[in-house]
Amino acid sequence: MGLSKCSLEMLQEMGLKSVEDLFTDIPKEVRTNGLRLPDGMSELELRRELGSMLAANRTADSHPSFLGAGIYNHFIPAAVRTIMGRSEFITSYTPYQPEISQGMLQALFEYQSYMAELTAMDVVNSSMYDASTALGEAALMSNRINGAKKFLVSRAVSPERRDVARLYAKGAGIELVEVGYDRPTGTVDLEDLRSKLSPEVSGFYFETPNFLGPIEPHWKDIREILGQKTMVVGTNPMALALLRPPGDMGADIVIGEAQVFGAPMSLGGPTVGVLGCKSEHVRKMPGRIIGMTADLDGRTAFCMTLQTREQHIRRSKATSNICSNEALLALGAAAYLAVVGRTGLQEIAAKNVGNMKALSARITKISGFRAPHFSAAHFNEFVVTSDEKASEVDRALLSKGIQGGHVLTKHFPELGNAALYATTEMHTKEDHDRLIEALEGIR
Amino acid sequence: MKYHQAVHDVPVLFEACEKPQPGTMFDATVGGAIPKELVREDLRIPDLPERDVVKHFVNLSQMNFGVDNGLYPLGSCTMKYNPKLCDEVVSWPSIANIHPLQDPSTIQGALRLMYELERMLCEIGGVDAVTLQPAAGAHGEYTGVHIVRAYHESRGETRNEVILPDTAHGTNPASAAMVGYDVLEIPSKEGCVDIEALKAAISKDTAAFMLTNPNTLGLFEKDVREIAGVLHDAGALLYYDGANLNAIMGKTSPGKMDFDIVHFNLHKTFATPHGGGGPGAGPVGVNRRLEEFLPVPRIIKEGDRFALDYDRPKSIGKVRAHFGNFGVLARAYTYIKMQGGNGLTAASENAVLNSNYLRHHLSKDLELPYGQLRKHEFVLSGRPLKAKGLRTLDFAKRLLDYGFHAPTIYFPLIVEEAIMIEPTETESRDTLDTFVEVCRKILAEDPELLKSAPHNTAVRRLDEARAAREMIFSWRAYEKKAAKDQAGSV
Structure with missing residues (x-):
C-alpha cells in the first residue's frame, strides 16, 4: 500500500523506512496479509447499495403494525432528533473528565431526575443496556441486598427478559422460580406467591403493566406478603404518566425500558434500560450514577460518583461489569420528556389508553375474537384470543400488509390461540379500520 | 494554541417546574378506564416551550467535548473520527422503524445486514462464527465467559478459575466474576505476560485466560502462540479482549493467534460514535468447536432468504433481548463497507504510525517504561512531574485548557502515574505536532497553573x-x- 508523503516523513523522523517496520514485533507465524474483504466504496455508491438492500424491510410507516411486547412505536418530535444529533454529544466518550463534559453530565442528571420523578424512586442510574439486562442485574442486586439465593419472577413477563435474567442468575448461582398469574385477571397470583416464599428467597419481580397487558392492582398485598424481601417492579415508563409509581408501592428496585421516550424501535436496539432503587440500596447498584456537586468556585457542577462500586476501580469485586451504557439514548429520553412536558406526556399516555379501549372493543365485537382476554385494567397492550389459530391469523394479516400482534402460542400455551396487540398514539382510526376489516375477513 | 470552552448558565430543567395548581391535575383515570386507586396523584415534570428546551440542550452541548471538537487521545477507547454517513443511515425508516418481532419475511434487509456483518467480522477476527447480540464490550466479555463455562460443562468438567494479567481492563475480572469464576491475576514481566508465572498459575481448575493483544501498554505479546499452547494443553480456553483490535487489522488476527473466543468493540474499532458513554456493541466470535454455544437466535441463510434459528440446544441462551444494538450494528456495517479490506488495513497502519510518532517525541519529555515499539497506543509515566510537586492528574487537567481531551490516566495499574495515549488513525500530523508542542509547553509552565487547571473549561476542578x-x-x-x-x- 502506498504511503502518503506525510506518513513517509513521519517514519523517517523515527528512523524507519516503511510502515512494515512498525509491525516487526508481530511474529511471522501469526502474520496475515491483508483482509479478504471487497474494496471500499464511495459514500454515494454505498448509500445506493444500502438503500436497495434495506428496501426489503417493511416499516411501521408503510405497513400498520400492532407489535409491542416491550418495544413500542411512539412519536418522536423533531426537536428530540435535533438535540440527539448534536455531535458534541454523539462523539464524546464516558465523561471521565467532568470539567470538559458538563453538557452530557447535566443531561444525564436530568435523565436521572425525570426517571426518579416518574418512578418515585430515590435514585435511578444513568442507564443499563436494556430492560432485560436490567432485570438480570436486579436479580443479582436483590441477592446482594440480603444474600438469599432464590429469586421469584412472575410468569407474566416477556420471555426475552426471562431468558436473559435466567442467564444472569445462572452466572451468580441464583435460582429463578416462577410465580403464576391469576387466569381471569392476568395479575399476580397471590396464593402462588405465598406458597413460593421461603427463607432462601431474596425477592420477587413483577410488572405493571405486565407483559400481557394488565395493570397490577394488588401491590399492597404483594408488599405485605414480601415483608423484608426485595420487591422489584418492572414498568413501562410511559404508563407512569398516569399510573401510581413503583416508589409509592414500596418498591426496592425498579426496572423498565425507556425506549418509549424518543428512541426509535430500531429492531429492538439500542434502547435504554432503566434501573432505580431506594437510597439505602445505592451502594449495591450497578452502573454509572451522576451526582450533583460544585467546582472550586462553588459553581454547580456534575460528575460520575460512587465509582468504587464499578469495575475500573473494584475489578472482580465490582457490583457489575458494565462500562459502556446507553447514555445518548438516556439524553434522548430527557430531551423527549422536556419537549412533551407533563401535559404532553399525560395526553400521549391517555391517547394510548383511549386507543387500547377503542381497538379492543372493536376486536371483541368480531365473532371468533375476544379482547382484552384479561379482566384487569390495561394501558396500551392487551391479549386477543381467537377461535382461529393465532399463527393463521397472523399470516392472513401479513398477506394484507398488516403486522398483527405478537403470537403467544409458543411461550404462553395456556392462553390457547392468543396474540398480544399494542396500539399507541401513532395509530390513526384508519389503521384500526384496516385491522378490523382484515380480521373480519378471517372469521 | 488557544481554546476556551463555552460557559453558559444552564439551570437544571426542573428549576422551572412549578407545583401544579390544585384542580389542574390531569384526569389520569382517562374517563374511568383505569381505577382511581391505580393512578398517580402527582407528576412534577415541567411544561416547557420547545424553544427553551432546544436552547437548553444546545447550550449544554457546547459545554461538552467530543471527537468532532478535537483530539481525544483516550487510551484503550479508540476515539477515531466517524464518517457521518454511518450516523445518517440509522435514521432511515428502513432501520429505525422496524420491530424486532416482525415476521422474518418483512425484515430481510436487516437480517441480510446482520448476516453479512457477521461474515465480515469473521474475516477480520479470523474466527468461524459471530454473534451480534452483546450490547457493549463488557457485555461481549460476559457472553464469552458464559461460552467458556458452557464449553467446560458440556465436557462434564467444572473449572472455577479465570486467569488474567495485571494489565487487563477492569471489565475482564468483573465479567469473569459475574459468570461465577474466581479470578486470578498474574504479574507481568517487562510489560508482557510472564509465561512462567502463567504456567505456575494454570491448574485443572483453569477455565480460561483473558488477554488483549496488543496489551494495554500497547505492546504486542510476541509469545501469544506459546501462551495459547500452554492453555490448550491444560484444556483451558484463550479469550481475546478486542478493545485493542484497531492496531492489527489485516496484520494478524485473534484467530491466527489461536484465540478461541473474541469480542469486538464496534464503537471503538468500527467507528460507531460513543454517545457520551454508549450505545456500543460487543459482538463475540468463536472458532468452530464453540459455535454451538452462541446465543440464540442464529441468523441463517436458506437459499437467498434469511431466517432465524432457535433450535440450538447447547446455546447459552440470550444475553440481551432481541438482536442486540441493531442501530450500532448498522453503523459498523456501513463503516466496514466504506473502508473495505484495504481501508481497514490502512486504518491500523496509520493508527500505529500515529501512536509511534507521538511516542517517539513524547518519550523524550516523560518516561516510557517497557521498551520502544508500540502498537496503537502507548503508556507514559508522569513520575518526572513529582519533582515539581505535580501529578499526572494535573498534567491531564491542563491539557483540557488547550482543547485536547485528556488521555486515559492511572491505567494500566502497573505503570506509576500512567498516561495512556491513543491518537487513532484519523488525526493529522499537524494535530499530533500541536499536541506534542502543547505537552512540552505545559511541562515548562508554572506548576501552580497545572495544579489549578483546568481554567478554560465550563467549570473548574470539581x-x-x-x-x-x-x-x-x-x-x-x-x-x-x-x-x-x-x-x-x-
Whole structure:
C-alpha cells in the first residue's frame, strides 16, 4: 500500500523506512496479509447499495403494525432528533473528565431526575443496556441486598427478559422460580406467591403493566406478603404518566425500558434500560450514577460518583461489569420528556389508553375474537384470543400488509390461540379500520 | 494554541417546574378506564416551550467535548473520527422503524445486514462464527465467559478459575466474576505476560485466560502462540479482549493467534460514535468447536432468504433481548463497507504510525517504561512531574485548557502515574505536532497553573468527594436536601 508523503516523513523522523517496520514485533507465524474483504466504496455508491438492500424491510410507516411486547412505536418530535444529533454529544466518550463534559453530565442528571420523578424512586442510574439486562442485574442486586439465593419472577413477563435474567442468575448461582398469574385477571397470583416464599428467597419481580397487558392492582398485598424481601417492579415508563409509581408501592428496585421516550424501535436496539432503587440500596447498584456537586468556585457542577462500586476501580469485586451504557439514548429520553412536558406526556399516555379501549372493543365485537382476554385494567397492550389459530391469523394479516400482534402460542400455551396487540398514539382510526376489516375477513 | 470552552448558565430543567395548581391535575383515570386507586396523584415534570428546551440542550452541548471538537487521545477507547454517513443511515425508516418481532419475511434487509456483518467480522477476527447480540464490550466479555463455562460443562468438567494479567481492563475480572469464576491475576514481566508465572498459575481448575493483544501498554505479546499452547494443553480456553483490535487489522488476527473466543468493540474499532458513554456493541466470535454455544437466535441463510434459528440446544441462551444494538450494528456495517479490506488495513497502519510518532517525541519529555515499539497506543509515566510537586492528574487537567481531551490516566495499574495515549488513525500530523508542542509547553509552565487547571473549561476542578457524600442523584433528592437544610437552619 502506498504511503502518503506525510506518513513517509513521519517514519523517517523515527528512523524507519516503511510502515512494515512498525509491525516487526508481530511474529511471522501469526502474520496475515491483508483482509479478504471487497474494496471500499464511495459514500454515494454505498448509500445506493444500502438503500436497495434495506428496501426489503417493511416499516411501521408503510405497513400498520400492532407489535409491542416491550418495544413500542411512539412519536418522536423533531426537536428530540435535533438535540440527539448534536455531535458534541454523539462523539464524546464516558465523561471521565467532568470539567470538559458538563453538557452530557447535566443531561444525564436530568435523565436521572425525570426517571426518579416518574418512578418515585430515590435514585435511578444513568442507564443499563436494556430492560432485560436490567432485570438480570436486579436479580443479582436483590441477592446482594440480603444474600438469599432464590429469586421469584412472575410468569407474566416477556420471555426475552426471562431468558436473559435466567442467564444472569445462572452466572451468580441464583435460582429463578416462577410465580403464576391469576387466569381471569392476568395479575399476580397471590396464593402462588405465598406458597413460593421461603427463607432462601431474596425477592420477587413483577410488572405493571405486565407483559400481557394488565395493570397490577394488588401491590399492597404483594408488599405485605414480601415483608423484608426485595420487591422489584418492572414498568413501562410511559404508563407512569398516569399510573401510581413503583416508589409509592414500596418498591426496592425498579426496572423498565425507556425506549418509549424518543428512541426509535430500531429492531429492538439500542434502547435504554432503566434501573432505580431506594437510597439505602445505592451502594449495591450497578452502573454509572451522576451526582450533583460544585467546582472550586462553588459553581454547580456534575460528575460520575460512587465509582468504587464499578469495575475500573473494584475489578472482580465490582457490583457489575458494565462500562459502556446507553447514555445518548438516556439524553434522548430527557430531551423527549422536556419537549412533551407533563401535559404532553399525560395526553400521549391517555391517547394510548383511549386507543387500547377503542381497538379492543372493536376486536371483541368480531365473532371468533375476544379482547382484552384479561379482566384487569390495561394501558396500551392487551391479549386477543381467537377461535382461529393465532399463527393463521397472523399470516392472513401479513398477506394484507398488516403486522398483527405478537403470537403467544409458543411461550404462553395456556392462553390457547392468543396474540398480544399494542396500539399507541401513532395509530390513526384508519389503521384500526384496516385491522378490523382484515380480521373480519378471517372469521 | 488557544481554546476556551463555552460557559453558559444552564439551570437544571426542573428549576422551572412549578407545583401544579390544585384542580389542574390531569384526569389520569382517562374517563374511568383505569381505577382511581391505580393512578398517580402527582407528576412534577415541567411544561416547557420547545424553544427553551432546544436552547437548553444546545447550550449544554457546547459545554461538552467530543471527537468532532478535537483530539481525544483516550487510551484503550479508540476515539477515531466517524464518517457521518454511518450516523445518517440509522435514521432511515428502513432501520429505525422496524420491530424486532416482525415476521422474518418483512425484515430481510436487516437480517441480510446482520448476516453479512457477521461474515465480515469473521474475516477480520479470523474466527468461524459471530454473534451480534452483546450490547457493549463488557457485555461481549460476559457472553464469552458464559461460552467458556458452557464449553467446560458440556465436557462434564467444572473449572472455577479465570486467569488474567495485571494489565487487563477492569471489565475482564468483573465479567469473569459475574459468570461465577474466581479470578486470578498474574504479574507481568517487562510489560508482557510472564509465561512462567502463567504456567505456575494454570491448574485443572483453569477455565480460561483473558488477554488483549496488543496489551494495554500497547505492546504486542510476541509469545501469544506459546501462551495459547500452554492453555490448550491444560484444556483451558484463550479469550481475546478486542478493545485493542484497531492496531492489527489485516496484520494478524485473534484467530491466527489461536484465540478461541473474541469480542469486538464496534464503537471503538468500527467507528460507531460513543454517545457520551454508549450505545456500543460487543459482538463475540468463536472458532468452530464453540459455535454451538452462541446465543440464540442464529441468523441463517436458506437459499437467498434469511431466517432465524432457535433450535440450538447447547446455546447459552440470550444475553440481551432481541438482536442486540441493531442501530450500532448498522453503523459498523456501513463503516466496514466504506473502508473495505484495504481501508481497514490502512486504518491500523496509520493508527500505529500515529501512536509511534507521538511516542517517539513524547518519550523524550516523560518516561516510557517497557521498551520502544508500540502498537496503537502507548503508556507514559508522569513520575518526572513529582519533582515539581505535580501529578499526572494535573498534567491531564491542563491539557483540557488547550482543547485536547485528556488521555486515559492511572491505567494500566502497573505503570506509576500512567498516561495512556491513543491518537487513532484519523488525526493529522499537524494535530499530533500541536499536541506534542502543547505537552512540552505545559511541562515548562508554572506548576501552580497545572495544579489549578483546568481554567478554560465550563467549570473548574470539581469537589468529587462532595458528590459521593451528599448523594444528590436527582432533582427530587436536591429538593429534599434543600428542604432539610432550610428546616435545619430555622
